[in-house]
Every structure is written in structure tokens, then in C-alpha cells.
Amino acid sequence: MQTPHSPLPLVVENLTFRYERRELPAIKNISFSIQPGQIILLAGSSGCGKTTLMRCINGLAPTIYKGEMSGKISVFGHDVTQLSLLQLSQHVGTLLQDPERQIVASHVLNEVAFGLENLGVPRLRILQRVDKTLEYLGIDHLKYKETFKLSGGEKQKVALAGVLVMEPKLLLLDEPLASLDPASAAEALKLFKRLAEDGISILLVEHRVEDVLAIEPDLIMFMEDGEITYQGDVKGFLEIADFSKVKLPAEIVAQRAKSIQFPQRTRSFEPDTSSELLRFENVSFQYRQDLPLTLKNINFSIHKGEITAILGHNGAGKTTLVKHALGLLKPTSGTVYLDGKDTRKMTIAEAAHTIGYVFQSPTQMLFAPTVEQELTFGPQNLGFSKEEIQKNVDWAIQTVHLEGEKQTPPLALSFGQQKRVSIASVLSMKSRILMMDEPTAGQDYWNYHSFMSSILDMPGYDAILFITHDLDLAIAYANRVILMANGQIIRDGAPEEVLKDISTLEKAHVLPTSLLSLNLKLLPKTKKFLRAELLANFI
């Protein structure tokens, strides 16, 4: 361990950074320091400057991202501006947000070795260090696997191994939980804790504050508009933090939200079991004959007025299931009826009249030069008349509140706006069921709730179906939960029925949350599940 006189892993003093082509600085007057083995949680909403701060510490700014920097950053006593990327990499390791986009090699061994190869370390020495790192992270069994075929959690561990093998003493983690399901996220957090215990200092950027609290960070910093507005211990943060901007434990939100009035829903959903929109009948599916079944004997119907959450861990078969609803996949055995018709006997374009599918990432579908043309694409493909198209497009733009952006290229919009364009481009087809894949993925906490609330208030469709691994999303917004595990539906019903049984959740690899426990505790009074802020009235 360090002696009291050795320099600190990281000291930031009055740091300000402005990107070359921007007028205003991205971060202003940042000062903090990290002790050896400390974990600092840096929270804040999208665009608050978290990423810029990281880039300043790891040297990407101003080396790659040009701009004007003032103040001082020292890493183990060295001024970072005096260190080359090569020298800096001996001290600082960075794990970027999306593991898929930082794994550069086709196989695990080669990926982990990449950094040391670049440093020109002799081959045998590299192989030893790779083995040591893989063993440390408990992933030696992945050594010869192809990186493309790993699960999200495995990918992240491999990416982490590729950073740790270079033996940094300071680790920067950029929203490491964003692409993981809750079980993998919990596992990743435990791993970070262990790294800290072994002496590595960690700056963890994450807006899933509640999750990170489980590993007791030594210090929390909260950033808004490029400035640190809170810096202190966890207890103090929980007292002052804005719970509409960061996710706090449900108990605390409920206590603190007492004085706040929430606007009522403008649209109410009442399930009407006489009106069936979609029915799965004994549906089983396998991608190839030599592979195991991905879906096993699925039976359920979707009715008017239902907000259904299909909940399950990554790989449970959720996406495969919803692809069947639209006929993108056809069952190996069994039948899917859409509006009473067998999906085998209809084209996807016909199915789109009944069911609109919004994919997870808007960049996967946006292509048109203007928002208006983007919205025209769907109804045009479905053969709507000119007047009808215009009417639908105008209505869809209004519904997502983007009237001012009609002529803007969708790709020039912010992520949240793009997300709304992608919803509108499906709404404009006037489908009766709105089906969404992880609707809140990639959004910070505030956007997450405002987005979901605005969708639930939209008129124009009869039912919502969304797939998610986020238990709290299902609790807060669904009136029906279908719990999936290993290709099967293991429970189906009202959220308070399906989710009350912890052993069922365990079976589905779904981790209970503080919102669930509080809801279960208050259920006798509330009669149904509510989001944390609304529970305040019952405490």
C-alpha cells in the first residue's frame, strides 16, 4: 500500500475544458481527489460533462478531442499534460460505455493481449499476464472464445480484462452498467468493489445511483451543466439529491416526495378482455434444427387496454417472442393470430397495420433527410392515401411534440428526440398495438420517466407491449406482466400478482428492487403497484 507521503492517484484542481468548436466550456472549475483504493461515484444526467471529465483524465482531451484546458490534473504526482498517452496508460485505465464498441479483437485472448502488444511487451510475458488477468476476473474459460458470441456481461468482463492487463492503478468506468441486465450489473459492481479492495482507485460514472449504493462508494459527486453541485458522502447525497433526476432507493423517494403533487394521467387504460388483438397458441420456435428451442409452448393473448411488460433476463427469449407477434419470425410449431389472422398467411406490411414495433435504438431505423419524410415512410409503404398520410404524419408529430422539427434531419436531433421520432414513425402507421423493445435503454433517469409518461398519455393505439429486463419499469407502468425465463412464460398476470413471489423472480433471474419491496409492503393500502413518488401518499 501507499505510504502517507506518496502522491495521490488523482488530484483535479480547478479544471475547466472547452471543446474547440464550442463557445461554452463543457466542464467548469472541477476539483476533487481520489485516495488509493477509493470508489468515487460520479452521477449526473446525459450531457452534464461526465464524459468530458473522463477524457481530460485519460488524455483523450486535448490529445484527440481538441480544446482549451485550464486548471491542473495530476496522476500519481505527474501533471497529465506532461505525460504522453503511452505513459498515461501505465497509470490510468478506461472502460468505455459499450463493451461491444471497445472490443477490437475477434477472440478473447487476442483482445486482452491488445494493449500489451501495442506496448511491445515480449510475447511470452504477455501470455503470462493475460492468464493472470483472466484468472483474477474468473473468466479463464472464455480465453479461446470468439468475442462476438459472448453475452453482454461476459463482453464487459473481457473489455475490463483488456484494461486491467495493463496494470493501471486508477480506473475510469464510463456508465459500465448501461448495457447490462440487472443480474450482470450486480455482478459487475461486486467486481469493481473487489478491484478497489485490492488497491485500485475507481472513478465510476453512472446514473443508476441506487444500484451503485450497494457497493458503498466512498464519495459521491453530482454534476449538472458541467459543474459539480454535490460532493460528499452517500448519506448527505440521499438527503439533497433530486429524485426526479437520479434513481434513489424507493423508501427515500417515497419519504421525500411527500409534499409533491403529481399530475394525473390524461389517459387511463382499462383491460377489455372481450377485444382480443393478438394471440399466441402453443408457439414454439427454434432458429436452426440443431439448436435448442428458443421459445417453448407459448400461450397468451393481448387485449385492448393492456399495458403489458414482458419481463425477463437477457437471453430469456423476449425479443424472439415479440418478433413473432409481427411475423418477422414464424413459429416452428403453433400459431400466432394477429387480429384473428394467422401471421403465416400475411405479409409483415399487413401485420404492421395492427402492430407497430419500435426497436431499441433509434439509430437502427432513422434514415430520412427530414423528420417529416421519416414519418411518411411507414404509411407510404402500407399504401395509405396521400391525404391520410399527411393527416397521420401531422398527428404523429404533434403527439411526440416535435412540431418545430418537421424539416430537421432526424440524425441531427438529441438521443431523446430521436427516440421520440422513432416512436412517431411507428405511430404514423396507426397500428393498434404499440410494441417497444427496452423503451428506456440509453436514457437517463429523468428522460426515462418523462418518456414513459408521455407515451402512456398518447392517444391513438389500443394496447402497449414492451419488453424489458428492468423490473422497476414494469412496476411503474404496466398493468400486466408476463414473466419469461428460458424461453417459457413462467407467470402471467397483474404486476402485484406476478411479482409478489420472490422465489418466482429468482427462477426468472430477476433481482428484487427497493421499489418492489416497498410496493409489496404497502400493497394492502395501495391495492396496486405504483412508482416511488406516488407511494409517498401511503407512507
Next chain:
Amino acid sequence: MIANFGYRPHQSILEKIDPRARWIFAFCMLFSIVLFWDLRILSVFFVITLIQFFVSKVTWQETKRAWIFILVLSSIMIFINTIITGVETVGGTIRGGTPLFSLKIPLFETFYVLTVERLWFALTQYLRIISIASLFIILPFTMDPRLYGVTFKGLGFPDKLAYTMDLAFRFIPTIARDFNVTLDAQRARGFEIDKGKMNIFQRIRRMAPLMVPVTMNSILAGEDIANAMDLRCFGLKKRSWIENLHFKTGDFVLIGFSILILVVSLYLRFGLNLGDFWMPGMS
């Protein structure tokens, strides 16, 4: 679509050969083949490449798409260049010739004449193209993707360029998956690729809903990938490679053979002036 393209071990003798030797062989063969228009000489090359193809144990099923692509493309080219226009393709060697049948072209008061020479020339072109194609088509199917970087490094390419090969193979499946996701997303919006009759430009325009998102995603991902590589010191100094290759006796034999082929070819072509267009009956 493109995802079906990939390496799996075939347990063939070819995979035991050092990939550097295989690439040297492929390049020597390529440079030799392009020297000749003589069907007799080309047949020798054709047989060699065919032997290589069968030794590789690569199946028709695996390479079907690649072959169809190459055959369709080359057929169009050969048809236009040789059968329709290509009278002067090889320095006038087949000007005139033996007419097979002729066709009066109405407006221009002239005749189109298909000659036996043109047909033989087309055949020669096919033989060249198929030989070259079978040399290179089998490489990605029989070469461990981990070895591209170190192979090209071993052939004298600079570090950065050599590693680019590794990177390409890493991201082929990712791009293929992105493409499929986008295809599904657009089909969910009623998009159909083959909708009615379209000319080639309409077809290309119609691909925009697929190509724009896939391209944009690749560009966005590119920034992250570049950052990840910079942060791990890529290209800052001479790198080492954990994959290593060792020439064995057999590899030297293959390299020797490859060089011999090239030298003999060069001698035939430029020393003895052999190898111009030939067909039965010509001296």
C-alpha cells in the same frame, strides 16, 4: 446475409501451411495468370487452383454465395466485352475470324457477327477469372481470422495496416448483425426490398433505409473503437504480436514452388514471347 461468410476448421492440409506461404503462393499465381491469354497455359493454372480448392475441403455450400456473385458479375462483363463488343480486346488478335452466324442490325445497315474466335476468347476469360477466384475465395474460409494481422506483418506490411486486417474480421459479424436488425426494423414499417419491377437506380435508392442506418451506426461506433484503441496505446510504438508463425519445411517448398511458377511464367511471356491468345487451329 454477409454473416454466412466465415472460418471454421476444415482439418485440411492447407490449414497446416503457414498463411504467409499461402498468400505468397496466391500472389505468385495471380501475377502469373494475368500474363497469359493462351488457353493451354491457363489450363495448367486452372488445374493447380482446382487441386488447391479440393485439398482445402471447403464445401460448395459454404462458398456458394461468393461463387454466384463472381460468376454473375464476370458473365455480365464477359458478355458485354467479348460477345457484344470486344473485338479489339487483345490487340486485335481476333479481328476478323470465322463467322458462326451473323445478324443484321436494322437501323445501322450493318451486321453483327459472332465469330468462333469470340467464343474461344470468352472461354479463355472465364478460365482466368475462375482460376483467380478459386485462389482467393478459399482464403477467408480456411484461414484463422486471428492470423491475418501477423501474416501481413510477416509479409512486410506496417503494423497499423496489418492490424487493420484483424479489425476488419472482428467487425464483419457486428455489421452483419446491425444490418439484420435494421432490416427487421424497416420491415416492421412495411418496407419490402423486392417490390415490383425496378431499374437499377430505383433499386439502389430503395436500399437507403437499410444503408443509411447501418453506415451511420458504423461511423458512430468508429469513434468509440478509435478511442478504445488510442487508450490502449495502439500505433504509438512498434508492437509485438502474440500470434506467431514459424515457417516449416513444407512452407519453404510451397514458397519455392510459387516463385518457380512466377519465374517460369515471366520467362515464357517475355523471354520466349509465348502466351498470346490461342485457339485450336491456330499455330
